[in-house]
Amino acid sequence: MKPKAFDYMRANSVDEAVAGLAKTGEGARILAGGQSMVPILNFRLADPELLIDISRIKELDYIKIDGNAVQIGAATRQAKVMAWPELADRIPLLAKALPHVGHFQTRSRGTICGSLAHADPSSEIPLCLAMLDGEVILKSASGERRLAAADFQTGMLSTAKRDDEMLVAARFPIAEAGTGYAFDEMAQRRGDFAIVAVAATVSASKIRLGVGGVADKPTIVEWGNIAGDELDDALNAFAWELGGYDDVHATARYRRELVRRLGRRVIEEART
Ligand SMILES: Cc1cc2nc3c(=O)[nH]c(=O)nc-3n(C[C@H](O)[C@H](O)[C@H](O)COP(=O)(O)OP(=O)(O)OC[C@H]3O[C@@H](n4cnc5c(N)ncnc54)[C@H](O)[C@@H]3O)c2cc1C
Structure with missing residues (x-):
């Protein structure tokens, strides 16, 4: 099946993306790696008015150490995180889980935050974030907030994210010695x-x-x-x-x- 017609916006910045969300409301959806979103569209399980593509937003494509956590931007692909040389030392649980997430091909497009936003109960990445007591950073045109993983995922394919918000990053606490x-x-x-x-x-x-x-x-x-x-x-x-x-x-x-x-x-x- 083919998706219903929708408008497509390639966002160049977070500000552009959240402005699109604010303008279109619940009719807008974020497109990151498309590894879940494109099948959802093809099966017509969703029929958004507007798809906001965040995959080329440079300011969201990063892995950085910030305090006691590794912060991963929302355009950062799973393959990039897997290839990060510090992964096994900093987030050993995620290093062990990522090879189980789909295939080489899906990981080379799919993002860490896309998997968290999709919130499949079987998904490895949300399980790791919850296990480590990590958090997500959500942004809208009116501001930014942080939510603990336990408060973010509310059930099967559902989260506490509002329609005008997008995930801009996920924060995985750094491994503790002796654990x-x-x-x-x-x-x-x-x-x-x-x-x-x-x-x-x-x-x-x-x-x-x-x-x-x-x-x-x-x-x-x-x-x-x-x-x-x-x-x-x-x-x-x-x-x-x-x-x-x-x-x-x-x-x-x-x-x-x-x-x-x-x-x-x-x-x-x-x-x-
Ligand atoms: C063949 C195949 C096998 C797979 N196997 C597995 C598996 O074993 N384990 C697993 O966990 N996953 C699996 N997946 C799914 C894959 O991991 C996806 O990459 C992931 O679920 C979604 O990431 P994405 O970046 O592709 O997001 P997209 O598909 O672009 O988006 C998914 C959903 O999240 C929303 N979204 C994405 N990013 C954001 C954001 N920054 N802010 C707000 N909302 C956002 C979208 O609107 C959409 O609702 C598989 C996929 C395929 C095609």
Whole structure:
């Protein structure tokens, strides 16, 4: 299918982009890498009046260290972040997750912020931002605000972003010494969306486990540094709490089993 007709605006600056959003209101949509937006248009799941292309805004194409976080601009592609030499040291969790995000081809167009804005419950990047307690920076013609990842993604494909706002950056806290990081997922084929994705951080006193693909947004749980049967019991209780759902890809029961098994695996990996 082909999309319905829409107007296209190539923004050269953030000011131009937010002015377009302010003028057109809910009829306007941002186009970043187009890796989700173009299929959405082709399937006619959205019929925007105006597409505002931010992919060539130079001021949004950056990776910088700012205080205790790595800040990534909204035009920065996933491939650029993956190729950043400091990634494994600064944000090891994201370094482990990014190879699971789609394919070489989709990562070379898709952006970090586009994935966050799209808010698919199975997506690896929103899970990483939530796990690390990161934040997003939103901008509109009337100002800028920051939101914690937990407050930004409100459910399946939905966020707290207003129609007149765009994401201008995401902030991933820099790795802490003494904390281990691990990521894994089960997908039908490499590059497919995860059936279940899991991320763990483990320090001397705390285990943090995040799960994507089971609830309508990434879900995080924290325990003391438990092990053995106590950890198995906690994982089992967490799997039941998440519930899961049956669909064409997997049953709820299979999803719960993945939470237990992959959860255990990433916690052990992050511990070492
Ligand atoms: C074959 C294939 C496999 C894939 N596999 C995976 C996978 O395994 N895991 C995964 O996570 N993703 C996967 N994806 C999706 C991919 O990661 C997308 O790149 C990502 O979801 C969206 O990023 P984008 O820059 O392409 O955004 P776009 O497609 O341009 O936009 C996506 C949505 O976000 C909005 N948006 C984008 N940027 C902004 C912004 N700065 N401010 C406000 N709103 C914005 C758009 O309006 C749109 O609603 C896959 C895609 C394809 C085609």
